[in-house]
Amino acid sequence: MHGVDRQSVFEASSMSAASQAERAVLEEEFNWLLKEEVHAVLKQLQDILKEAARRFSVATPGFEGQLKQENFILGSSTMDQVKGVLTMQGEALTQADINIKVAKSNQPLHFAFRDDKQWKLQQVQDARNHVTQALQLLSSRDESYHFKTGAEVNKLMDAVMLQLIRARNRLTTPATMTLPELASSGLMKMFNPALPGDLMLNLYINLSKLCLTVYQLHVLQPNTTKNFKPAGGSVLHNPGAMFELGSSKFEVSHVHTVECVVPWLNDTLVFFTISLQLCQQLKDKVGVVDPSHWA
Template structure:
């Protein structure tokens, strides 16, 4: 009986020690996650030297090997395209058109804004407690990890999954009013983020005559519309005749995606460990 009582007492001591070690590990992982995500957040902010919160301007050249129909230089400042300088060669006339953003205009990239907001929300969740906070159950840690992972997954998805837009949505967007001189009615442009790339798509259109619209089928939403896609805008029907897509790698977006992947792996590893040893921590399913 005495041996059994000692064994029980020893087990209780071991369980308490193990819980303490788990607490230590949880706080160590939370600190590691905070450090990684702060680095990710700094990538989005791109603070310039000596100017807290400011963002430096970066120029990116758009071109495609063997294609000279569209060329351009984009200037990115944080989450905003503050300048675009585009040269378009019209395929039928070989006329060279030149467009730049108006000096009073910038184009906000909503994907970058949203991704940064989700990162900052994840940081808030990780820091929203005292450094000596004592987690009472494994379930509490799992809920925190799930909430953080949700924000990180949303941040990553905003960069990896561009919005699907219809051609009328592109035609009616504020982007058409960004340029000087104004874009002609047979040219549409769209900017978006895809993974670690800043992408530009230029659509050249031709007007469908009433006699040719008997087979008119308006295109639905898509990230990229192909030649032959039809749509109606301003009581006029159009068909896409040519599509030009160009992209350039934005290195700090690649860094951010790596940080998201590493952070999600850390969260999952901690969840797995808590689940395996949950019986030592009064784990209650939720």
Template sequence: MATAMAASAAERAVLEEEFRWLLNAEVHAVLKQLQDILKEASLRFTLPGPSTEGPTKQENFILGSCGTDQVKGVLTLQGDALSQADVNLKMPRNNQLLHFAFREDKQWKLQQVVGGSSQIQDARNHVSQAIYLLANRDESYQFKTGAEVLKLMDAVMLQLTRARNRLTTPATLTLPEIAASGLTRMFAPTLPSDLLVNVYINLNKLCLTVYQLHALQPTSTKAYSQGSTSFFPSEWGSQRLEVSHVHKVECVIPWLNDALVYFTVSLQLCQQLKDKISVFSSYWSSRPF
């Protein structure tokens, strides 16, 4: 019995020493690694700021789809805003070619929520908050418990998940919301009344969607199916409309692809550290000490 107790005490002493090393050394090593990765992610979001010298560089993206040539476009991205747009649309019924472009005095924030920031700005803000949380625990800080580390990792993972979701899950806008957003008024010549345009980020892609509308008869209540999606009539004043065609084209933004990879790697590091802490926690809870 005494031998078993001595062995248990020795085992516990070894585990306690390993746990202290984990809290005092490995945790800070992981925090430093996370900061380095997230700083690289933050640099990918080329947004203008107080210390920015000169205008943010412009990037041109040629949008297209392998499934259709109905819509072709070139969009110019400057930070988190569209500074130029040049779009050609071939009307499906008569093959008439429509051309419209941004007015020279206009810019458009990518899916900016009412009273808030754009998708790109929101994602960068969440990354900055994650970096702030990590920087608050410098190498001189002594973690006292595993629960304290878990709480920090949960807070960092929450910010990273929000950053990723802001890019991977764009807000679902109704047709009236798209019409009221003001994007359609950015173009010259003025878009026909039966067209709506939406531009947004989805994952690592810049997406342009054009909706062609059709006026319904006053007695019609049907829904129109485009592919696997049903679009129900929406009202502007007394007019009821339905979507007759949807055209979507897109293009990969390389630096957004990099940022999403950094988010994934960072989330994995956070989870791995949580798992290590949990191994010790489960051991303590299962031993009669």
């Protein structure tokens, strides 16, 4: 009996020695992670996000400080009701040339931006600001900084990820607008000649595409308003959507959307995905070797 006790004591002490050795190895790995690997990942993230930030402000070669102008042709091979060329410079549309064939006329209508007007793409501006904030968070912990806990690393990763998710969401989720909001937006006042009262336009980013939507309207007669049901906010309104503006009630009769891929926006979305994966991988590694998680 006494020998069995001795045996079990020996086994228990061996197990405890093994778990202590394992613990020591994990602790060493964790210290190395905090000292070396975290900074390597932060450097990688900074490099990727600097590339993303550079895409938002592509300079003209040979003209430092002057943003490159890019032309995007919007149209569709299957229908030619709406065609346009939009000139983009950073986060602003500086010129627009739009041809619209309306249902009741064979003659296309032609509109261009007024010379004194530019249209700021708020989505692009906001996304760029979030990238800048993510870079500021990363640069606040330079190579000389010593992380003391896994929680501290996770907190930084969460803050960076939040900015990246917000940046991505601004590009992937255009703002919802009601038709009266669209009718009274600054975009309606950008054109020469002025847009007629039965046409409305919206310009927005959806993922990596620059989109132009044209709404043709007709006025509802006072005696047809018993079924009047105003439409709520939406990115894209369908034919049949109704709204009230001033003393008139309108219905959307036709909707045309044309779009064009903006390659550098596509690049930035890829950079956001890679960066978010890197942040998550670092968090996962910290979770595995962090001593505070051990029983």
